[in-house]
Amino acid sequence: MPSVRPVAVSRAARPGADDGADRVDTVYRPGGPVDVVATLRPLSRGSGDPAHRVVGSDVWLALRTPEGPASVLVRPVGDTVAISAWGAGAAWAVVHGPDLVGRGDDWTELDVSAHAFLEQARHRQPGLRLLRTNTVVAMLVPAIMEQKVTSRQAWRAWRYLVRRFGTPAPGPAPEGMVVPPDADTWARIPSWEWHKAGIEPGRSATVMRVVKVAPALERTLSLGRGGELVASRLQSIPGVGPWTAAETAQRAHGDPDSPSVGDYHVPALVGWALTGGPVDDDGMLELLEPWRGAPGAGRAVDRGLGLPEAGVRAADDDPGPPGGTEHRSRLQHVQGRTTVGSVSPAWTAGFRPCRRGTALVGRLSLCQGCRAPSPASTAR
Numbered sequence: 001m002p003s004v005r006p007v008a009v010s011r012a013a014r015p016g017a018d019d020g021a022d023r024v025d026t027v028y029r030p031g032g033p034v035d036v037v038a039t040l041r042p043l044s045r046g047s048g049d050p051a052h053r054v055v056g057s058d059v060w061l062a063l064r065t066p067e068g069p070a071s072v073l074v075r076p077v078g079d080t081v082a083i084s085a086w087g088a089g090a091a092w093a094v095v096h097g098p099d100l101v102g103r104g105d106d107w108t109e110l111d112v113s114a115h116a117f118l119e120q121a122r123h124r125q126p127g128l129r130l131l132r133t134n135t136v137v138a139m140l141v142p143a144i145m146e147q148k149v150t151s152r153q154a155w156r157a158w159r160y161l162v163r164r165f166g167t168p169a170p171g172p173a174p175e176g177m178v179v180p181p182d183a184d185t186w187a188r189i190p191s192w193e194w195h196k197a198g199i200e201p202g203r204s205a206t207v208m209r210v211v212k213v214a215p216a217l218e219r220t221l222s223l224g225r226g227g228e229l230v231a232s233r234l235q236s237i238p239g240v241g242p243w244t245a246a247e248t249a250q251r252a253h254g255d256p257d258s259p260s261v262g263d264y265h266v267p268a269l270v271g272w273a274l275t276g277g278p279v280d281d282d283g284m285l286e287l288l289e290p291w292r293g294a295p296g297a298g299r300a301v302d303r304g305l306g307l308p309e310a311g312v313r314a315a316d317d318d319p320g321p322p323g324g325t326e327h328r329s330r331l332q333h334v335q336g337r338t339t340v341g342s343v344s345p346a347w348t349a350g351f352r353p354c355r356r357g358t359a360l361v362g363r364l365s366l367c368q369g370c371r372a373p374s375p376a377s378t379a380r
Contacts, residue, residue: 023171024090028081028098035127036076039101042131042251045142046155050162050178051169061100062169062179064138065089066218069179071169074101086171087179102129104225105254110291117273132225132254136217137183137210139252140234143244144206145199157197165189183214206239213237226255257292259284 040059044052051062058075068088074097075082083097107129112118133139146154162180169177181189186207194204210217220230226249234245243262249255260266261281271279274287 022090023084023086024094025082025084026094026097027077028083028101028103029079030081030098030102030129033079033127034076034081034101034129035125036074036081036101038125038127039129039131040074043133045158046151048159049155050159050166050176051180053174053177055174060169060173060177062166062173062177063089063093063133063135064180064182065092065135067092069167069170071171071173071177071179072097072100073173086173088170090170096134099132099134099254102131104132105130105256115274130254130256131251133252134221136220136234136248136252137186137214138180140210140217140240140244140248141180141186141207143247144203144210144239146247147203147206147244149198153198157199160197161189161193161199164193183211187211202239206237209237209239221253224253226250226253226258230255231258259288261285 036059037054037057040052040061043061044054053060058073061072061074063070063072066089070085070087070089070093072093073082073084081098081101083094083100085091085093085097087093107122110122112122142154142158145157162178165181165185166178167181169179189204191201191204194201217234220233223230223233230249230253231242231245234240234248235242241262243260246255246258246260249258250260259270261284267280267284268278270284270287271277279287
């Protein structure tokens with residue numbers, strides 16, 4: 001069974017560390033393998049994210065906790081995970097640190113033996129876990145930035161604003177790491193800075209609405225690991241729709257049953273993974289329904305099976321892929337052995353068949369079988 005060793009406080013002794021900084025440590029015994037890098041990857045906003053750094057098998061995070069900024073080092077040590085933190089929020093970060101690497105995410109009852117692809121994926125990635133950050137606004141703000149635009153554009157905006165208005169990561173964090181702003185600081189960012197970052201007034205106004213009700217949003221963590229009530233609370237804010245709420249709940253609450261409805265890429269990729277053909281939102285939800293309530297199943301499909309983060313996000317007031325009568329049941333079409341050539345272009349906006357005609361990929365990518373960059377290359 002997973003266990004956590006009691007927290008210990010010591011003086012920072014690393015070269016380059018702040019001599020006055022206290023380090024808080026804990027050791028988490030997960031009771032099974034944990035891939036720290038893969039599990040924490042959803043927190044990365046691109047390779048240049050100033051709040052996320054991978055060093056070998058270790059991961060550094062610059063977190064804004066309810067008690068203040070913290071630098072957190074998460075590293076695998078044998079069959080345990082060692083978690084160290086520095087800064088005003090260090091104690092809070094260490095207490096909640098095991099949630100970052102999957103505490104509460106139980107895969108033992110997930111049976112995918114009837115689906116060869118899923119069974120192989122679980123075998124390939126036994127250490128993948130679903131994280132929970134316990135910080136809602138910190139996950140919601142970057143999700144809003146990712147609306148309507150490519151990941152590259154959103155991550156550029158994130159880097160600019162975090163470096164401009166964040167605070168240097170405390171302790172011995174790698175050079176250049178920055179703790180993102182708190183809610184009050186986000187609220188004080190002037191309009192011209194949002195413009196410089198490439199964030200138009202619609203998205204910046206949504207962020208302003210979010211930070212005004214930050215305490216209420218954080219209270220949704222008491223509702224558990226997501227669910228319809230959490231989604232409805234998040235979507236009560238104008239500008240926060242199903243996609244943004246799902247992306248937030250997946251990370252902040254550790255919700256295993258909130259697929260990213262409204263994404264331009266994930267539904268088609270899930271369809272290809274599970275049926276050999278593309279589907280849209282309705283088809284994706286139909287495919288995932290048998291696993292609803294099974295810890296990790298939905299999240300495993302679009303994060304654990306090698307499927308990329310989407311390169312483009314739908315606007316939250318955008319109806320997303322067509323949902324008219326003509327395409328009411330995409331899953332039925334796929335089960336009827338629809339071929340790549342006969343799939344409606346409306347399903348595959350932003351995609352095209354690979355050279356061999358056996359996979360659906362982004363406009364700038366080819367499948368692995370064609371010996372060219374994978375679809376993931378369009379997301380970075």
